[in-house]
Amino acid sequence: HGVHRDVSPQNVLVMHEGAVKVLDFGIAKVRNPGGADATRAGVIKGKLSYMPPEQLVGDASIDRRADIFAVGVMLWEALARRRLWEGVDQPGMMKALMSGNIPSIREACPWISKTMESVVLRAIAVKRDERFASALEMQLALEEALTRERLLASIGRRLRGELDLDAPLQAAVEETARALGASRCFVHLGDSGGVLPVVAQWAGSGVEPVGEDP
DSSP, X not given: OEEOSOOSGGGEEEOTTSOEEEOOOTTOEEOOTXXXXXXXXXXXXXXXXXXXXXXXTTOTTOOTHHHHHHHHHHHHHHHHTSOTTTTOOXXXXXXXXXXXXXXXHHHHOXXXXXXXXXXXXXXXXXXXXXSOSSHHHHHHHHHHHHHHHHHHHHHHHHHHHHHOOOHHHHHHHHHHHHHHTOSEEOOBOGGGTSBOSOOEEBOSSSBOOOOSOO
């Protein structure tokens, strides 16, 4: 299996048509179960800001889950719109990595859904056995999270169009749906009319009507 060991924004190129290219395999290595690895134990290579703990200590058994960690850091930064280790010097980064004290995506990005948060947390898990086993596994989890995000956006559009909710109430409804990760969402209209009978139901591919709140 190939391990890039330097996955970072500088080495990822998004093409106009949407294809993603990974560049600079200068420190990549190929794990050969039947032979010797090119990297010796204790040798650290790569960018510290995107490095998992096992790469920091120069673990010779490093595998593709190190690259998963780096991709997870980039996802964290894309969602939070800032660097993971912003304002932290290199000694501080190293100490935090080794102690498992990675900055919280929830604190940096309070609006993140629970589903997306779980993808990020699994990708940047300190223990590599708790990370996604492959890029494909992470891709499938990310696609599922994005599908749920699109569903919630669809719910929001229906609410705006059918109820003409004002902005604060609309924002509250959408945030509640994200926080609950709910498969159903009913909106209580108070004195104006009980419970909205039709909002949305998770159906895997979009929004479909449901009956009265049981």
